[in-house]
Amino acid sequence: MATHTLMGGKLHVYRRENSTCWQCSTYLAGKNRRVSTKEESLSNAKEFAEDWYLELHGKHKRGEVVNERNFRTAAKQFEREFEIITEGQRSSAYVAGVKLRIKVNLIPFFGDMGLSEITPGQVQEYRIHRREQAIEKRGEPPARSTIHQEIVALRQVLKTAVRHEWLDRLPDLSEPYKSSGKISHRAWFSPEEYRQLYTATRRRANSPVRKRYKWQCEQLHDYVLFMANTGLRPDEAMRLQYRDVVIVEDEATEETILEIEVRGKRGVGYCKSTTGAIRPFERLKERNDPAPTDLLFPKTHRELLNNILDEEGLKFDREGNRRTAYSLRHTYICLRLMEGADIYQIAKNCRTSVEMIEKYYASHIKNNLDAAAINVRKIRPQKKKEKVA
Template sequence: MASHKVLGDKVRVYRRPNSSVWQCSTYLEGKEWRVSTKTDSLAQAKEFAEDWYFELKGKSRAGGLKKEKTFADAAKQFFLEYEAITSGERNPRYVKDHEARINNHLIPYFGDKALSAVTAGVLQEYRVMRLQTKARTGKPPSRSTLHHETVTLRQVMKTALRHGWIGHLPDFSAPYRASSKINHRAWFSPEEYKQLYSHTRDRAKSAFGLSWQHAAEQLHDFILFMANTGLRPDEANRLEYRDVTIEKDPESKERILVIEVRGKRGVGYCKSTTGAVFPFERLKKRNKPKPTDLVFPQDHKKQFNRVLTDCELKFDRQGNRRSAYSLRHTYICLRLLEGADIYQIAKNCRTSVEMIEKHYAVHLKNTLDAKAINVRRRAKLAPALVLE
């Protein structure tokens, strides 16, 4: 990092590796002060640094140089408040994700900045830095990753606002972006889903008597269970046998599973299709579990990916990568194709109608009503002649 001394080392002018603009810093009243010169000319930067230093000295003599809270101070306060207030209401993993984003990305960049210096322009510089830094490794952060980091940053700044450390929040919106393209979630069409479970069924049969028979049978039942319940993978990982009961639906007279789900939104309920009953009964018969045992104690990620590769189903037509989450998306899409009520699907999947309409319903042909679309206005009859 290029650095130059000004006024006998009272001020330091420096330039970060990823920036063409010179910065300057000094040490007054037990604190380091920094500011951008907003110029790429070293001579102009040195002049700016001298004027800025003498201005700070004048404020210091007049007692007008207050010690301002830094972003790191606000982040520390955010940790204290957020974990205590959301205890029991937010998934601990969600809280840890906030902490990881702050420690890994936000504190290294914003930590020593005064809160008033965290402006919309600085936030945009941060976005550019993140994209350029990761781009050199060949793996730039996704749009959702940057969005989550901005959400965490906003939470920290809101904490500072509540305590009166800043007067207003900066603009956190990303400039230069039109409305982003809405992509549907990767799922399995009815034909692809049949291909998938047929392959795992044959695979389980061929493993009879081998060391991996149990794993193959568990994977087959996992796929059927997930595609007929719509559970998220993390919800399935926490599911215990005592959370699942087999009941007879009073309307359809069919047996279904009633599941008490513990997920990112707390405790909710799910009613499966009848296709989830037999896989669950096989799981109970095979594992002879206690009520508190996990339904799926093993992680099927590697085995599931291998099956997807063998079936050439790892990617959908748009190039979206499929995973265990795609079984949840398959459940939602198949329910919509069957004409199920979108509000009831949202309730059963513990999500919103807006999310389903945005990511699922837009690409299913049966959500369009041809009769309502192809309306034709009836031709007006010519007025009858009046005969006198």
């Protein structure tokens, strides 16, 4: 490795064997500091190194150089811990998503900042930076939920720094304006739209575009009916094995239903279907002749579902919300509410909270409004007629 010294031996310019660019380093405030000059010419590299050295010493005299760990170090420690502490609690896709947000968005902006330099003002600068960057690349700002997920990842990294005593306390990461966004309902299918959807999937199952796609089309049709009559999350349905589903006679309703042992993000839970899920489940068993440990839905059929939604004009609801397989769960909840089902029992059956249902589902179901209770009129006492003497 070629090395040159400057500034009385306090500054070193060197080039590694596997690199074409020169780097420089110095020892300051109890820490070795180095940076790439990004120069292949030695003379240009020396000039860069001297400027960098003098600027660094100027910052040190002004108290701007702090000997502390930076965000990049904390992020590396967080990633090392996160996969271990969330094992069995979060899916691998979720963990990969958090890591990707840190690598692609957070580190390029906060990477070299000292942890104490990440202030509420810097976090707000990050929000502005992300908006400007997205508009420049795609012509539109990132979704509010996207920024929220990135700030959540930032908070998790900073919490790691607090745990290791690299940071005294968390900075305020809340938005200074618009602290609570507009609550919009989840995309779902109204009864008429749901009928249109399963009619279209049944038609495609009976007459596929090509014969070799018949199995996929039949699977999708049964998937739509099964999901809309059980309220399962898509990831729960993808984990479902045939041994997890049992056909039973329900004593309370005297109807034949499915009892399902569900494994998802909330751990193991249980679900009771409506009678509409029986026939799709029976067709799945007849079609696939499965072993008890086989998956009900080994494939997602996402592309086929999106094609049918586009063909039927159902991909977006009137507010512009995109419909996906998750919308079938939302449809189940909304239809149950419209039929007058108890909200607490729906929450238990869907492994969610009453608060979530009231916030995202019940608020836009007109059947939840009792006109008799709303349009109450106060009974006014009649005036007594004066007696004529």
